[in-house]
Amino acid sequence: MSIYLILEKGFMYEKSIVRIFSFDLEQNLPAFFSTGLFLLSATLLFLIGRNKKSKYKLHWLALSIIFFFLALDEAISIHELFNYSMRNIFGATGYFHFAWVIPYAVLSILVLIAFTKFLLALPKRTSLIMILAGILFVSGAIGMEMIAANYVNEFVDYQYIGTYMAFFTIEESLEMLGLILFIYGLLDFMDLTNLKPLKLKVKGK
Template identity: 35%
Template sequence: MNPIQKLRHFAFQDSSIVATPLVGSTAATAIDDSLGQREFAIKVAPKAIFRLLTYIVCTLTALSVASHVGHYVFGFELIELVILDLERNIPTSYAGLCLALCGVLLGVIALHKSSVRDRFTLAWSGLSFLFFMLALDEIVSLHERTILILRNMLNTSGVLYFAWVIPGVVFVLLFAATYFKFWRSLPSRTRNLFLFSGLIFLSGALGMEMVGGFTATSIGQLNLVYALVTTVEEFLEKMGVVFFIYALLLYIKTSMGSVKVNFLNE
């Protein structure tokens, strides 16, 4: 049996997300006659995905702010299920899934680059691994377990109250130096979107984290001001990931066109 009889065609096109039969080639018609099946395409619109994810982030942020205001201003019980800065809840699950999606998309690109022997295949693979690690960290909060250890070791306070930002800044600088040539090799639109998304993410993950450290040192953490600072931090992180997903989908669309998955007989 020809392996193409198990073919499924995943096409990245700028239209709404639908699953439609692909009819219009002799090969497709032959598959219909022999198996009673049709090739189908899942059409992914980068702009539609971007709008959807942005809507989700804004909705989660609004719910988190409303819960904080209700708690600190009106004395209602805090709804922990929707608080952006807490763990094991809806926003954390969403963030982990989006980071994992980045890992998958980067992995798809890496496989394509490997097939054409691109010199930056390893760089794409490294990015994929990094985002899977970020997804894991988001779910189990690995970096936050180092805060108290580093704070006691380095005796930090103020903007460095959350002491993990020190190795975080070092890692970002090393990463930037390592990936500079890769970044310069990207198409201008992709390059700009990568930079923009990275700056938004880091302004939250590092910038607002340091603002949060200063706020925590100055007035504590159990107040509306600190809650809003952490909400802005999480919002920026999540929007940075949204822009990065958009950049990856556009890159796949313009540089690869479509992704085919063949299911082979065993």
């Protein structure tokens, strides 16, 4: 999602310093940070999956592929390509004004169903951390996105920029918090199960 609004004194939103730090725009510091979190998650999932001690190797590796795709999506906004087509197909409006949430929500449910057994097989603490991380992320990526979509659909006007900025800031913050918690959960799982995919040799030891 990316809406360019005009700031005071005639400065264009996309050309001002705000563009560098805005949570609503692509290819800036917050977007790069989120991409890095996705890539780190994907890498940790891959390292866990390829470890000889790991159970459910295919599940770990499948999750790694999913997160690599999400990193790519974050970097080049693949989901934006679905907006117009999904909006036309479903006549989406209101909460579905940003219509990419439709296929992504369906895919999220399918992934949850496919990985439920795997999730329950993990240590209880890891499961709880991952569930909480998932709730935070989905609440932002889909939940707040839908709330912002309904707002934009109903009240597109420059005077509402403050409220809209609050929506997308909360959205992206929830996504980042979810990813950070997920990364913590993966590192904690590796510690709990004594998985050491990266062995660093220290001189003298």
